[in-house]
Amino acid sequence: MRSESLLEYLLVNYRWMFVVFFLLPCTVLGKIWSVFEKSLWSRHTGLEHEKNLSRIQRQIRHRNEQAPDQVMCTARPSWRSMTIADMAYKKYMYNIDVHLDGIVSINAKTQTVRVEPGITMGRLIPILIESGWTVPVALDMEDLTIGGLVMGIGLESSSHKFGLFHETCTRYELITANGDLIICSKSVNADIFESIPYSYGTLGFLTAVDIQIIPAKKYVKLKYRPIRTLEKMESRLIVETSDLEHNDFVELLIYNKEEGVLMTGKMTDGNKDIKYVNRIGRFYKPWFFKHVESFLLTWKIGEEYIPLKDYYFRHNKSLFWEIQDIIPFGNHPVFRYLLGWLMPAKVALLKLTQTDTIKQLYAKHHFIDDFILPISSLKKSVQQFHTILNIYPIWVCPTILRPGKGLMHSPATVNNMYIDIGLYGEPKVSKYNPTILRDLEIFVLKLKGFKMMYAGTYLNIDEFKTMFDHRLYDRIRQNLRCKSNFPEVYDKVNRKARI
Numbered sequence: 001m002r003s004e005s006l007l008e009y010l011l012v013n014y015r016w017m018f019v020v021f022f023l024l025p026c027t028v029l030g031k032i033w034s035v036f037e038k039s040l041w042s043r044h045t046g047l048e049h050e051k052n053l054s055r056i057q058r059q060i061r062h063r064n065e066q067a068p069d070q071v072m073c074t075a076r077p078s079w080r081s082m083t084i085a086d087m088a089y090k091k092y093m094y095n096i097d098v099h100l101d102g103i104v105s106i107n108a109k110t111q112t113v114r115v116e117p118g119i120t121m122g123r124l125i126p127i128l129i130e131s132g133w134t135v136p137v138a139l140d141m142e143d144l145t146i147g148g149l150v151m152g153i154g155l156e157s158s159s160h161k162f163g164l165f166h167e168t169c170t171r172y173e174l175i176t177a178n179g180d181l182i183i184c185s186k187s188v189n190a191d192i193f194e195s196i197p198y199s200y201g202t203l204g205f206l207t208a209v210d211i212q213i214i215p216a217k218k219y220v221k222l223k224y225r226p227i228r229t230l231e232k233m234e235s236r237l238i239v240e241t242s243d244l245e246h247n248d249f250v251e252l253l254i255y256n257k258e259e260g261v262l263m264t265g266k267m268t269d270g271n272k273d274i275k276y277v278n279r280i281g282r283f284y285k286p287w288f289f290k291h292v293e294s295f296l297l298t299w300k301i302g303e304e305y306i307p308l309k310d311y312y313f314r315h316n317k318s319l320f321w322e323i324q325d326i327i328p329f330g331n332h333p334v335f336r337y338l339l340g341w342l343m344p345a346k347v348a349l350l351k352l353t354q355t356d357t358i359k360q361l362y363a364k365h366h367f368i369d370d371f372i373l374p375i376s377s378l379k380k381s382v383q384q385f386h387t388i389l390n391i392y393p394i395w396v397c398p399t400i401l402r403p404g405k406g407l408m409h410s411p412a413t414v415n416n417m418y419i420d421i422g423l424y425g426e427p428k429v430s431k432y433n434p435t436i437l438r439d440l441e442i443f444v445l446k447l448k449g450f451k452m453m454y455a456g457t458y459l460n461i462d463e464f465k466t467m468f469d470h471r472l473y474d475r476i477r478q479n480l481r482c483k484s485n486f487p488e489v490y491d492k493v494n495r496k497a498r499i
């Protein structure tokens, strides 16, 4: 630390000062600006969308003439993306500006909403709820974009019922390498439709997505059930995920090797008898994972009504549990009541303003990743993660995987229940080395599991192709003449491409 400038030293050791007194006020100014920007919603019409398409097509044709050897990616800067690492490839690939973030239409008849890919969950969900609708898989971080969730993957506590985010999408609009616009759905260009999810923008540029919508209700009636032992957590999770009639939402937080809290929820309009609604989204309310942990103290089953939007964004204020490393006193009542209204910190601003030292410290001493494994391997996997990482809490989110031909699908010919295991934090084992991730990836591969690619991978190309079925993807890449125009998925998610 001695060789660092004073500013660098302060930014690393007292980052909370910078975050609380500069970054949070900037976030609030950004929010005020977005209130004005909301008028965009009414401004976005089909016509506006058409204009945007020609703008993208012009850029692609220009690249095809001027730089045909340089493969393309979107111009969305790395600091805006919801990933911890920098996308190094943005610097040497040809950047196409695909920034479209409107709602094109809401169609109550077909129960779909057509959106442009840059719209975030934080903008889409409130607008839909105001119109009485919601999406089946509503992601819990405000800044995630629809394009990113289709091209990467997304899952939430309703995924045990509806599957991964893209499975609730019914139509994509894609601009291909030669600038053509393709529409695809289950009935039109069905193979292209199936190969787009998880292709990380390597088949074309997404310009519109149709998502199913379902009627929104006022609350989620959420039940908290403390459970001791991993065996019991696993067996209870299997029972609750198959009870689709009672459980619209299922999520498990594991707080140590032995104890966790299983949450099951149902969307409801409630009735007049509701005495207490826990508005967890209010600024002075405790961080959600701390609130859930409190059920381990009383060891009683709890039940409460939570407003729908508050439930959806329950992990947003504390960025799951990541904000505690940055503002360690952020959950203290004094902070919450005085400055809690400034939260949550904008991830993009945190990324943009982190110094190289902070980046390196995170790279060396911090772990952020998600693994998707068969539900019956919960106990075995958590034990392995405990030995190698010892990070708690652990996020467990069940998701159904269906058979298919895309990059990621159930290896069986029937639907299979999987769980996403999210590990975010500082490993508490002695001698932690980030390359240990490779061992974990091999462990997951052996269990016929997958990993989420937003954090990058140490797998080599052959292992990667064993984990993700490339047969249809390769064929579609050939048909759409992607070879010299777009990189392969692996070129974007391997460790050298993400630093």
Ligand SMILES: Cc1cc2nc3c(=O)[nH]c(=O)nc-3n(C[C@H](O)[C@H](O)[C@H](O)COP(=O)(O)OP(=O)(O)OC[C@H]3O[C@@H](n4cnc5c(N)ncnc54)[C@H](O)[C@@H]3O)c2cc1C
Binding pocket: 001, 012, 013, 014, 015, 016, 325, 326, 327, 358, 361, 362, 365, 366, 426
């Ligand atoms: C992943 C992580 C992120 C953190 N982020 C913040 C933050 O944003 N703002 C804040 O005020 N405090 C943060 N902290 C806590 C803070 O950085 C440390 O308490 C402080 O740096 C210790 O300083 P030192 O001079 O005692 O130790 P040092 O001599 O600076 O370091 C001792 C050891 O700890 C490691 N280390 C130091 N700082 C970090 C760090 N930030 N991350 C990982 N390893 C580290 C060093 O590599 C070294 O091995 C973070 C801690 C961790 C683990």
Ligand SMILES: NC(=O)C1=CN([C@@H]2O[C@H](COP(=O)(O)OP(=O)(O)OC[C@H]3O[C@@H](n4cnc5c(N)ncnc54)[C@H](OP(=O)(O)O)[C@@H]3O)[C@@H](O)[C@H]2O)C=CC1
Binding pocket: 072, 073, 074, 075, 076, 080, 081, 082, 083, 087, 098, 117, 118, 139, 140, 141, 143, 144, 145, 146, 147, 148, 149, 151, 152, 153, 154, 155, 156, 200, 201, 202, 204, 205, 206, 207, 452, 453, 454, 492
């Ligand atoms: N609960 C959850 O499921 C969570 C998921 N995530 C992960 O975060 C990522 C989403 O974050 P977000 O910041 O929204 O997206 P990103 O900017 O990270 O984009 C993710 C990928 O999607 C591609 N992409 C995005 N928009 C388009 C488009 N219009 N056309 C073509 N390709 C496109 C990007 O291409 P390019 O490389 O060319 O820019 C990139 O490869 C996903 O990978 C997701 O798995 C993170 C947190 C929570």
Ligand SMILES: CC(C)=CCC[C@@H](C)[C@H]1CC[C@H]2C3=C(CC[C@]12C)[C@@]1(C)CC[C@H](O)C[C@@H]1CC3
Binding pocket: 082, 083, 084, 319, 320, 322, 347, 350, 351, 354, 358, 362, 368, 370, 422, 424, 452
């Ligand atoms: C629910 C799933 C599947 C994933 C959740 C991942 C999140 C916990 C991470 C996604 C982006 C991450 C970033 C950070 C923390 C963890 C995430 C929110 C930081 C805010 C950590 C501090 C750094 O300085 C900036 C990081 C930006 C990305």
